[in-house]
């Protein structure tokens with residue numbers, strides 16, 4: 001595996017590879033777990049070469065969020081990526097991604113989608129995500145890019161950006177990797193105390209209960225959402241939202257909608273956990 005930190009080196013290497021094959025890209029913020037590695041494994045089945053980036057993006061963290069404390073584990077991450085057959089690790093310094101002060105930085109905004117759900121409680125988040133992913137796409141110039149479905153809204157924001165701006169990259173969503181008790185793998189699970197870690201899988205179980213009811217034909221969305229939020233609060237979570245949405249665009253579904261997604265965000269102590277389940281009925 002080659003590690004590159006500068007743009008000229010990255011471009012020269014990817015150009016060479018793209019002449020003889022295709023390139024897949026997995027953007028990450030590091031502190032890798034098996035969820036990230038499953039993206040790398042999926043990438044290897046879709047392309048001849050796999051590029052992974054590690055960049056903790058300041059633009060997607062709001063004031064008081066965990067940017068400063070976000071775990072930086074480059075050496076360990078690098079060994080894990082090498083073990084999965086990654087061809088190139090791109091680990092740019094912040095000055096390469098954001099050469100100008102933040103208030104002069106061009107931004108990419110996907111309106112509508114970015115203000116819902118997680119975007120309602122993290123107002124700058126998706127502008128930060130869209131901006132950095134757009135810039136990384138322009139730097140890496142991949143044929144295909146992979147994102148985890150745990151961040152369902154993020155995947156939709158990126159897919160919409162790519163469609164709206166006619167970016168020549170195929171976006172692929174990869175199923176969420178879970179611990180054996182159902183907890184979605186996340187870099188932020190490391191913030192959980194042992195007590196919180198024991199409770200954390202209940203988020204997935206509560207969403208699973210809602211998904212079962214939807215599959216059984218229940219369309220009382222408001223009732224199901226309210227019941228789940230109360231259940232989570234009783235279990236010790238501080239619920240940000242529980243929502244049943246149309247899978248296609250995250251808008252409110254009609255009673256007979258067939259393709260749904262149940263999403264939630266809830267705090268356990270310092271950790272903000274998110275999860276979702278897609279429901280076809």
Ligand code: PAF
Nearest residue numbers: 027028029057129132151
């Ligand atoms: O999902 C993440 O890790 C980040 O939001 C991403 C896509 C790498 C952009 O910084």
